[in-house]
Amino acid sequence: MTDRPKVVTRFAPSPTGSLHIGGARTALFNQLYARHTGGTFLLRIEDTDRERSTEANVQVIHDGLSWLGVTPDAPPVFQASRAARHAEVVQEMLARGQAYRDWTTTAELDIERERARAEGRVVRSAWRDGDAAKIPNDRPFAVRLRAPLDGETVVADLVKGDVVFRNAELDDLVLLRSDGTPTYNLAVVVDDHDMGVTHVIRGDDHLNNAARQSLIYRAMDWTAPAFAHVPLIHGPDGAKLSKRHGAQAVGEFAEMGYLPEAMRNYLTRLGWGHGDSEIFSDDDAATWFDIIDVVKAPARLDWDKLNFVNQQYIRAADDVRLAKLAADVHRTRGFDISPERLATLSQVIGLVKEAAQTTLQLADLTVFALGVRPLPLDEKTGRLLTPETAQRLGRLRENLSRSAAWERSALEGDIRAFAESEGVGIGKFGAALRGVLGGGAPAPDLASTLVALGREESLGRIDDALSQAQ
RNA sequence: GGUCCCUUCGUCUAUCGGUUAGGACACCAGAUUUUCAUUCUGGGAAGAGGGGUUCGACUCCCCUAGGGACUACCA
Numbered sequence: 001m002t003d004r005p006k007v008v009t010r011f012a013p014s015p016t017g018s019l020h021i022g023g024a025r026t027a028l029f030n031q032l033y034a035r036h037t038g039g040t041f042l043l044r045i046e047d048t049d050r051e052r053s054t055e056a057n058v059q060v061i062h063d064g065l066s067w068l069g070v071t072p073d074a075p076p077v078f079q080a081s082r083a084a085r086h087a088e089v090v091q092e093m094l095a096r097g098q099a100y101r102d103w104t105t106t107a108e109l110d111i112e113r114e115r116a117r118a119e120g121r122v123v124r125s126a127w128r129d130g131d132a133a134k135i136p137n138d139r140p141f142a143v144r145l146r147a148p149l150d151g152e153t154v155v156a157d158l159v160k161g162d163v164v165f166r167n168a169e170l171d172d173l174v175l176l177r178s179d180g181t182p183t184y185n186l187a188v189v190v191d192d193h194d195m196g197v198t199h200v201i202r203g204d205d206h207l208n209n210a211a212r213q214s215l216i217y218r219a220m221d222w223t224a225p226a227f228a229h230v231p232l233i234h235g236p237d238g239a240k241l242s243k244r245h246g247a248q249a250v251g252e253f254a255e256m257g258y259l260p261e262a263m264r265n266y267l268t269r270l271g272w273g274h275g276d277s278e279i280f281s282d283d284d285a286a287t288w289f290d291i292i293d294v295v296k297a298p299a300r301l302d303w304d305k306l307n308f309v310n311q312q313y314i315r316a317a318d319d320v321r322l323a324k325l326a327a328d329v330h331r332t333r334g335f336d337i338s339p340e341r342l343a344t345l346s347q348v349i350g351l352v353k354e355a356a357q358t359t360l361q362l363a364d365l366t367v368f369a370l371g372v373r374p375l376p377l378d379e380k381t382g383r384l385l386t387p388e389t390a391q392r393l394g395r396l397r398e399n400l401s402r403s404a405a406w407e408r409s410a411l412e413g414d415i416r417a418f419a420e421s422e423g424v425g426i427g428k429f430g431a432a433l434r435g436v437l438g439g440g441a442p443a444p445d446l447a448s449t450l451v452a453l454g455r456e457e458s459l460g461r462i463d464d465a466l467s468q469a470q
Numbered sequence: 471g472g473u474c475c476c477u478u479c480g481u482c483u484a485u486c487g488g489u490u491a492g493g494a495c496a497c498c499a500g501a502u503u504u505u506c507a508u509u510c511u512g513g514g515a516a517g518a519g520g521g522g523u524u525c526g527a528c529u530c531c532c533c534u535a536g537g538g539a540c541u542a543c544c545a
Contacts, residue, residue, distance in 0.1 A: 014545045049544060106543080117541090120472065142543050160475065169473055177543040184545045208474060208540045231476075231538090238537070266482095269494090273483045276493045295483075298538070302481050305495040355507045365506090415504085430504035442506055 007039025008198045011065075011072070012079075012188070014046040015057035018249035019064035021301075022203065022233040022241060025267040027070045029230060029294065030201045032268065034073070035286035042195060043072035047080045048187055064250040069260050069282075077195060079187055086182035089190050089220065090143050090175045098219035099175055101141040102127045122171040143176040147215050155210045158199075158228035159294050165211040173212050185209060189216040192225055201228040201291060204298070228291045231271060231298035238300060245301065257329065257358030258306065262313035266306050271299045279312050307357040314356050319349045322362060329363035335370060344369050348452045351444040368438035369452055374464035381435025385469040389432050392422060396429065397462045406455045412447040436465040 011027035013019065027043075034041035045061070047053040065071055093099035102125045104112070109123075116123045125144060148167045155163045175186040182190075188209075192200060200210075207229045217224040235245035247253055253263055265279060272295060274280070274288040314322065323346040327337040330345075337345070345366055352365035377385070385393075399418050403410060419426045426446075434443050437458060443449045450458045 012545095016545070046545060052544080102543090104543095109543085113542095117471070122472090122541090144543095157475095163474070165473075171541090174543045179543080181543085183543070188545090203539090204475070205539050206545095209545095211474085229475085234538085236481080240538080270482065273493095275484065278482095278494050297476050299483090300481065302495070305482065308495055352507090354509095419504090426504040428504090434505060438505095444506095446504060 005198060007034055007037040008042060008196050009034045009039060009201055010042040010044055010192070010195065010197050011070075012044040012046050012191075012202070013061050014049060014052075015054060015061055016049060016052040017057060018251065019061050020233075020241065020248050021250055021253065021263075021267065022248075024064060024068055024070065024250045024263075025233060025270065026201065026203055026230060027065060028068070028264060028267055029228075029272075029289075029291065030199075031070050032286055032289040033199060033201060033291050036289050039198070040073045042074055042197070043076040044191060044195070045076050045078050046184070046187070047078055048083075048182065048184065050080070053080075060249075060251065067254055067260055068250055068263060070264075077191065079191060082187070082191060082194075083182060085194065086187050086190050087176060087180065090182070090186065093145070093175065093219055094143065096219070098146055099143050100125075100128055100130070100146050100172075101135075102144045102174075103130075103136055103139055103141045122169055125172060128172060140178040142174050142178045144172040144174050145212075145215060145219060147172050147212075153211050153214050155207070155214060155227055157207070157210070158226055158291050159230055159296060160207065163207065163211075167215075170212055170215065173215075175216075185213055186216065189213050189220075189222075193217070193220075193222050197225050199228060199291070200225045201230060204229050204231045228294070230294050231296065233270065234298050234300045236300055236302065241301060246303065257325075257360035257362070258310050259313045259317065259359070262306075262310040265313070266309045269309075270301075271295045279309065311357040314353055314359070314362065317353075319353070320346050322349045322353060322359070325359040326362040326366055329359055330367075330370065333363070335367075341370055344452075351448050351452060365442055368441040368443040368449070371439045371441075373457070373460050374468070375439035375461060377465055377468045378435065378440025381432060381440055381465070382469070384432040384435055385465065389429055390466055390469045392424075392429050393433060393436065393462060394466055395422070396433070397459060397466075400450070401455075401459055403455075406451065408447045408451050411450050415446060433462075437461055 009030040011030050013023055031041045033039070043065070045058055047058070090099060094101070104125050104127060112125075113123050128144070128146065147170050151167050153165045153167055153170065155165070157163055173185050174183050176182055210227050210229065214224050233241050235241045237245075241248050247256060250263075261282070264282065264285070268285050268289070269278065272289065272293055277284070277288070280288070323342060326345055326349065327342050330337055348366050348369045349362070353362065356362040356365055396415075396418050399414060400411070403414050415426065419428070422428075430446060433446060434449065437443060437446075437449050437453060444452070453461065
């Protein structure tokens with residue numbers, strides 16, 4: 001048996017905006033693969049763009065990952081703090097003749113770029129084979145990689161397969177800018193190497209970069225990691241996911257009432273499959289997941305399916321936890337949730353969780369229990385409360401008040417017996433009773449609702465309604 | 471323009487040369503039901519197009535079409 005080096009994966013977001021679910025899924029895949037192989041999952045914040053990187057965005061990344069439950073196995077590495085090391089590597093490449101100084105001005109570069117495009121070739125600096133005698137020592141310079149002019153570079157991608165690039169198509173990428181700061185492509189390679197990353201699992205959009213980065217590994221005589229470029233997530237219409245599709249940042253999904261474990265399941269299943277398995281645990285995902293099974297094509301976000309998956313997880317979730325989540329939603333809607341109300345919510349959650357797809361809906365379905373007497377009579381219930389129905393509810397109220405045990409099956413029996421004694425179906429007064437008890441808000445079956453509200457509250461609400469109906 | 475990637479039901483996927491092309495979401499119909507929902511049963515629905523290779527292609531190769539990424543001294 002060969003001794004394979006331990007797997008090290010990493011997620012490397014740049015803190016220039018919110019954490020998108022596409023990125024979150026990439027992070028998830030990295031973690032899943034590390035777990036699958038018994039390896040380590042790392043986080044590196046690519047904050048070399050000082051203009052756009054902010055402290056707040058770093059926090060957003062941390063918050064998003066920890067909400068999702070995709071946290072790294074070690075403290076994050078901040079790329080900007082490694083600038084000296086990056087420059088050091090460039091010096092070494094210069095010494096080895098694998099890189100060269102470039103004094104081309106931006107104006108000259110523009111001209112060359114235009115010419116290169118017209119000639120159907122890649123940009124080449126005149127300084128690649130520049131005359132040392134003409135070096136303008138007074139001007140700042142960039143450092144470029146001395147990339148091979150012919151031959152080919154193949155990226156052995158775990159998802160896409162072997163991707164072949166002709167070296168003639170690869171330009172001499174800038175390693176160090178003329179202000180001395182490292183570029184992304186250089187920093188990524190140096191950091192991945194220094195961090196011992198064995199598997200670079202990242203977005204599809206970096207596939208082209210992989211070829212150039214391979215050249216840097218070669219120039220430094222470093223062994224390149226395995227690459228796996230996973231497709232991006234598209235919106236329902238197939239276009240790149242954007243705001244108009246409803247949501248894109250993981251924080252938004254949290255606000256929309258999705259459970260983190262449901263998001264993990266949905267995101268894992270999006271672009272990867274294991275037979276007929278749809279709902280699976282984190283442990284199952286870790287044992288089953290292999291990066292080579294990731295689908296090559298981009299997947300579309302499907303709200304219906306996400307809702308379905310979330311519903312499954314809500315059903316399985318603990319009532320007290322769901323009550324707290326529902327309470328949070330109620331609070332954002334201006335409801336004051338006292339400890340008593342939280343207790344009520346905990347009791348009621350079990351009655352409504354089957355029907356909820358999000359914690360937002362959980363809140364919708366529990367408002368009936370939070371009303372303060374007297375509840376205003378909503379329009380629909382008002383219409384249902386005809387004199388006849390009102391009188392009937394009055395008689396039912398008397399029956400219920402004599403009910404010995406205020407529990408579900410007994411009350412259900414009482415209601416049935418009452419309907420029989422009245423010689424009508426439950427449908428004749430059920431809707432009105434529900435409206436009265438719930439204040440017009442959706443409520444569970446009648447007996448359950450009565451139990452949830454309690455004897456005093458239930459009878460009180462009926463009394464309130466009957467007096468308002470007159 | 472150039473380089474590269476992608477293409478199975480509406481959507482997510484299974485299949486890894488031989489299947490009536492399977493499952494899930496969504497949809498439609500029926501049953502259950504005191505609202506909404508749930509639940510149950512049934513149904514319609516796919517290999518982009520064209521060439522090869524092969525006894526046999528969704529599966530391998532080529533071309534076309536359609537999507538997408540990259541093409542910065544951004545990441």
